[in-house]
Amino acid sequence: MLGLIFLLSISPIQDTLHLRVLSINDLHGAPSTRTYSFSEGRLVGGVAVLAATMDSAEAECNCVTIRVAAGDLMQGTLQSNVVYGKSIIEALNALELDVAAIGNHEFDWGVDSLKARMEESRFPWLAANVFYTDTGERPEWARPYTILEAGGIRIGIVGYITSSTPTIVRPIMVEGLSFVRGAESLADILQEVRTAGVDFTIIVGHAATFCNDDRCGESIQLAEELSTEIVDLIVGGHDHRVAATEANGIPVVEAWSNGRAVGVVDLYKTRDGSVSHSMHIDTTYADAVQPNPAVVAVMSEYESLIDSMANRTITTLEHALPRDGSQYALGNLFADAIRAGTGADVGLTNNGGIRADLDAGTVTYGELFQVHPFGNLLSRVTVTGAELIATFEHSLMRGRPRVHISGATVTYDSERPAGERVVEVRLSSGEVVDPAASYILAVPDFVAQGGDGFPLSELPRETLNADVLDSIIALLQSDGSALADLDRPRMIDRVAPSLD
Ligand SMILES: [Zn+2]
Incomplete structure (x- = not known):
């Protein structure tokens, strides 16, 4: 009898799982708010505003929420580059990022610097399609996937990095590494994630979402090669676009660049296993939120470090x-x-x-x-x-x-x-x-x-x-x-x- 009451009392909650995925990509070391030509004088972005935008998207949902970033996070500003990205890692720790994909620019200071940054990160860095050219093995520092557990929901997250990396990074920085294109390179990992038992599978990829007459970016190509049976969401990046689209039935999101926007994707899974979604992109207007104080504290230290230089x-x-x-x-x-x-x-x-x-x-x-x-x-x-x-x-x-x-x-x-x-x-x-x-x-x-x-x-x-x-x-x-x-x-x- 007790068991039945228990079942009845929780069944309305378990009927549908609701997961909100908050995403960024291509932060490019942008720690501070600034105006842009589109913003009509309003300040936009900065990691503290980004974090606060995520905080409010989480609060308004009152659901299970995760925070993901699709690569190219560190390269690009004095505040980041003078310390080889260390300041941005600290800011992203304070933002409580759950997972990041490795982007091509993560290799700009060499694998040793990347490894040092990974050690400082309170979140894993993922890339499932990077291999040592000679052995065909995945490098020990590039984790292919992680499984997050949040609010009773298990989420498998697989990393992907653009296969163009060797030609767009200084070649000596990626010597001996192969960046394999397409879903085939992820097949064993996606299988492993499925076997581990997850409620949702997400690819976080530093891979483009554009489509023009000739061709589509690698995130869209991945979607075409996979199916909704295998993947519930692809978070893309690299081409600095705004995308809230669908390819082959799979939702694909990209939130611009430099912290100017956050992707907000709601995934719903019913008891019969079918998944539906809704999504939008929020511009990170600074006047819409109170900057996240933990991030402000981290960044102000680095701002003063570089003030006289900048x-x-x-x-x-x-x-x-x-x-x-x-x-x-x-x-x-x-x-x-x-x-x-x-x-x-x-x-x-x-x-x-x-x-x-x-x-x-x-x-x-x-x-x-x-x-x-x-x-x-x-x-x-x-x-x-x-x-x-x-x-x-x-x-x-x-x-x-x-x-x-x-x-x-x-x-x-x-x-x-x-x-x-x-x-x-x-x-x-x-x-x-x-x-x-x-x-x-x-x-x-x-x-x-x-x-x-x-x-x-x-x-x-x-x-x-x-x-x-x-x-x-x-x-x-x-x-x-x-x-x-x-x-x-x-x-x-x-x-x-x-x-x-
Ligand atoms: Zn990139």
Whole structure:
């Protein structure tokens, strides 16, 4: 009799399990609130506001809630980078994060630094699709999954990292590691999680959620290769998008980047095992919450550590330098600085290394640091004219240039097939590049090492003990004539020169 009463009394609660998943991705070391062009003067983000937004999403639900992060959490600001991400780990501990996926930028300071950060984390870091290339084993430091138990609900969480990692991280940082694409790489782990008995299975992946006419990001591809029988939710990241979508019936969420939003996903599982969901993305407006005091306490210590460094004025800009289109003045400034810092014939920088816009007015070191936080060093690569042209062809693989250059003008034809688009390369001296002659090409060491797939890693090179950011500062602080030529495009499409 007692047993029956017990059963009756708890059955309404057990009928449906309700789990709320609060997600972030691509925090990129962003500890402080700031305004954005979209926010109309309102302050957004910062880890303390992020934590408070999660706190209120948890309070309003009064349900079982977990907090997950889909990678690229540490790289990107002075407050984080001067201590190799340690400050962000402490902030995420205070935010009571439950689990994080390893992102490509988690490798920026090498595996040893990552391991040190993992030891300081009160949450596990996951990646199930990373293997040692020689043995095929998963590295001992990359846990493939974890099982969280919260409020009587068991949640299996599997980590995934973009398979493009080896080409977008300095290659020496991920030497000997393979990043395997697709659901096949997770099959044994998903089976193990199922065998362990869980109520929900979630993939937290540093993997893109976009879809365009040609292709979809890896999170969407994973969903297509899996089924709702196996996975209940995919939390994505890497492409800094807002996504609250469904692929192959599986909900897929991504909450922008830099702490500007939180993904809120409600999963419901009925007694017959069927799962339904609802989801939305909350922008983290600072005036909507009281900053989480535990996070404020952690970050204020680091803020004061870097204050004098971050607030140093470097220059004053008359005009803003935004990243519009594929060729813009800020990119030309990068390329000019790289060339000037090395005395090379030609300078080149990958657009992916330019991470933020510069506003008009006072430019501080902290702001410049966010434009190029990676600490890339300057490299001088000895190339033949033919290798130089091949480098430009590589940058035009997708039709539009993905680089900025200095010391040369490249005319190309976007309607020609990939690999045959360069029409002419003319140096600043007026001379046309001779395929058989030898030149010095200056690039960030990331590019010299073959990052982004540039065909330079086998060529003779010298890496200087001088970094890209310092060469940009030197150029900004030189007399104005060095900045006079930034608006002139240097990679010109002869088909549609005006389209850029
Ligand atoms: Zn990423």
